[in-house]
Amino acid sequence: MTFARDASVSHDSAAALRVSFAGPKKPNSYRQFFQPLTVEPGATYRVRAWIKGQDVTARAVSIPTATWATRYYPPEGTYDWQQVEFTLTPGNVSTYRFSIIGEGPVGALWIDELTIARADGADPTNIAGNAGFDDAATVAANGEYAVSTYAIDRGPVRWLEAAAEANVAMSLLLAPQYFPAFLTAKHPELVLAEEGYDVHHPLAREVIEAFLRTTNPSTKRGWARYLTEQYGDIAELNSVYGTAYRTFDEVPAPGVRAVEPTVRVL
DSSP states (O other): EEEEEEEEOOOSSEEEEEEEEOOOOTOOEEEEEEEEEEEEEEEEEEEEEEEEEEEEETSSSSSSSTTTTTOOOOOOHHHHHEEEEEEEOOOOOOEEEEEEEOOOOOEEEEEEEEEETTTTTOOOOOTTTTTTTTTSEEOTTTTOOOOOOHHHHTHHHHHHHHHHHHHHHHOOOOEEEOOOOOHHHHOGGOOSSSSSBBBTTTHHHHHHHHHHHHHHHHHHHHHHHHHHHHSSSSSHHHHHHOOOOOOOOOOOOOOOOOOOOOOOOO
């Protein structure tokens, strides 16, 4: 089962999400594409999206609408772009995992222009991130993979912002101990005999570098925002520190400081 950003097919945006799977359906075998949503407890949401199908089999793709027992299933067969709509009832929670589940044969199902908003109209804001699937910050030259800033902004950047608000120092570990399973499946030469993968393989080094090059600017944006809030204008910062930065984005984040433990003798 493959979930991929497809820049060659879209409804009215730069790209669409493509779901495809050639293998047979097996019991308890599935993959899911998901994103966490911030929702209003007890509220009902209206989900709209444009979809296009090619050889979509029955119940091959689904979207849970409350629990896994209640789902929306796209139409079967082959068809051109059409807009679909259904309701989502997350329940008495403030966060909800919106999932697209693939578990059966499908030539291709494209999904584009996803909107998720309050059904009662109380708030028209679309809470779905990257709704047009336009964001792909770093794309491999051969198209094998893409590194998106969306998950980074929804994860590490939010954690760092929350830590800053609470005046808590955070050490962000970007250790490459995990590697995309779809790439090791396609390139078995990456897999080590015992376990893990070969970090020195050219492809592994390429992917790790792409991830770090995408992650670093995303997390650094929080530092630039902090400086903007503290100094307002780059000229003010330069006058304080005797520097000549042109923008807050140019200011390097503080390095690691050695901290001596404090010992209190009673």
